Amino acid sequence: MKTYFHLDMDAFFVSVEELFDPTLKGKPVVVGGKANERGVVSAASYAARKFGVHSAMPLRTAHKLCPQAIFVEGHMERYREYSGRVYEVLNRFTPLVSMASIDEAYLDMTGTERLHGRPMKAAHSLHQAIHDSTKLNSSIGIAASRLVAKVSSDQAKPNGILWVVPGSEASFLAPLDVRKIPGVGKVTEGNLHRLGIRKVGDMARLDEGFLSARFGQWGLAMAGKALGMDAGAWFDTEIGGREDPKSISHEHTFAEDTSDSDQLESSLAHLAEKVARRLREHGLYARTVQLKMRFSDFTTITRAHSLPDVTQLDIELIEAVRRLFRANWRPGTPIRLIGVQTSSFDTREAQPDLLDGGRLDRWKHALSAADRLRDRFGESAVSLATGMRGKYRERIQENPADLPGKQPGDAEPK
DNA sequence: TCTGGGGTCCTAGGACCC
DNA sequence: TCTGGGGTCCTAGGACCC
Numbered sequence: 001m002k003t004y005f006h007l008d009m010d011a012f013f014v015s016v017e018e019l020f021d022p023t024l025k026g027k028p029v030v031v032g033g034k035a036n037e038r039g040v041v042s043a044a045s046y047a048a049r050k051f052g053v054h055s056a057m058p059l060r061t062a063h064k065l066c067p068q069a070i071f072v073e074g075h076m077e078r079y080r081e082y083s084g085r086v087y088e089v090l091n092r093f094t095p096l097v098s099m100a101s102i103d104e105a106y107l108d109m110t111g112t113e114r115l116h117g118r119p120m121k122a123a124h125s126l127h128q129a130i131h132d133s134t135k136l137n138s139s140i141g142i143a144a145s146r147l148v149a150k151v152s153s154d155q156a157k158p159n160g161i162l163w164v165v166p167g168s169e170a171s172f173l174a175p176l177d178v179r180k181i182p183g184v185g186k187v188t189e190g191n192l193h194r195l196g197i198r199k200v201g202d203m204a205r206l207d208e209g210f211l212s213a214r215f216g217q218w219g220l221a222m223a224g225k226a227l228g229m230d231a232g233a234w235f236d237t238e239i240g241g242r243e244d245p246k247s248i249s250h251e252h253t254f255a256e257d258t259s260d261s262d263q264l265e266s267s268l269a270h271l272a273e274k275v276a277r278r279l280r281e282h283g284l285y286a287r288t289v290q291l292k293m294r295f296s297d298f299t300t301i302t303r304a305h306s307l308p309d310v311t312q313l314d315i316e317l318i319e320a321v322r323r324l325f326r327a328n329w330r331p332g333t334p335i336r337l338i339g340v341q342t343s344s345f346d347t348r349e350a351q352p353d354l355l356d357g358g359r360l361d362r363w364k365h366a367l368s369a370a371d372r373l374r375d376r377f378g379e380s381a382v383s384l385a386t387g388m389r390g391k392y393r394e395r396i397q398e399n400p401a402d403l404p405g406k407q408p409g410d411a412e413p414k
Numbered sequence: 415t416c417t418g419g420g421g422t423c424c425t426a427g428g429a430c431c432c
Numbered sequence: 433t434c435t436g437g438g439g440t441c442c443t444a445g446g447a448c449c450c
Binding site: 100102104186188218305344 | 441442443444445446447448449450
């Protein structure tokens with residue numbers, strides 16, 4: 001029998017903002033951006049939620065529902081720092097910790113009774129330790145499966161602890177809306193409602209064959225989830241293991257749709273640089289590069305290309321994504337969002353092309369120097385392509401001497 | 415109401431290979 | 433002229449999560 005904790009920080013972004021500005025306490029606060037901006041709510045305080053504001057809601061809608069709300073931009077660095085503090089506390093309790101996102105974690109507390117006591121006692125100590133270290137509230141769910149632990153931390157909110165004792169999983173879940181099951185979103189909820197399935201208990205009563213015939217593999221997993229079992233690929237991963245990301249991406253939504261090819265291409269280059277830099281930070285090399293475009297009507301397409309060799313170089317990503325862009329964008333078509341994603345990672349470098357090795361080495365040298373400068377002076381300090389618009393961009397393209405590592409008589413960086 | 419950004423996992427079809 | 437099956441890789445799209 002396993003014992004899992006799921007820890008979820010309460011209104012995390014809002015609570016961190018309140019630490020920095022205590023006058024926000026108790027007021028309707030919306031984190032995500034300005035009230036009239038394109039964007040959605042990242043987090044809403046409990047006072048704002050009373051007006052119907054919730055995360056993922058368009059900012060403009062939130063403003064209409066709650067005009068007196070205070071809108072603040074997010075401070076991701078702050079949230080990451082506090083997330084790190086939470087992780088340190090958790091790691092003191094057990095090394096078997098996985099941060100599932102910036103504000104929630106799973107702990108495998110199996111067999112820690114001699115060290116921490118019975119589950120409720122251990123959870124109280126943990127809850128207190130988190131608050132001592134961060135001054136933030138959290139909620140903890142305890143159960144024999146990760147799925148039930150997660151659902152129970154949600155039921156425990158705000159600032160509570162809930163233990164679903166082994167054997168009571170099905171009766172705990174039965175009265176809840178199917179939407180409470182992680183993995184059941186808007187679409188699946190609608191599909192289930194159409195079949196007359198509204199509560200988890202309704203689903204648990206169905207036979208497995210019915211769900212799997214209707215929903216394939218997914219139905220099978222849901223049948224298990226309805227009974228409180230960890231089902232699905234994610235749950236097969238061990239808690240506390242070291243996981244490399246499977247994709248790294250950046251995307252940008254323009255304040256207004258644009259069909260300016262210079263603006264689009266320089267944005268793409270900027271996004272590709274940020275992606276490349278994060279590849280280097282992770283020590284990863286990508287083989288697949290993907291372009292994402294969202295148009296005015298919100299339709300979204302992706303176009304991918306797998307390179308012959310893996311890379312973590314800005315220039316190779318920029319060129320690959322630019323080729324995809326030029327092949328797939330009809331000039332004049334307004335674009336709402338543009339994005340660059342990389343995947344199919346390798347931790348090893350491509351076998352260097354001997355004839356070209358010198359040129360590549362100088363690029364790599366220049367890039368690691370640029371990364372160090374950015375570390376010291378900020379993201380905007382160095383760019384190979386950022387903000388290059390119109391004439392400036394053309395000049396650089398025509399004058400390779402501006403590019404790093406250029407030596408007289410060298411071949412062009414391709 | 416007019417819809418962010420960063421991810422994961424799943425499905426499905428076609429190419430290609432044996 | 434019509435005829436296999438399975439495995440893997442690649443690409444595109446979509447549901448979902450925070």
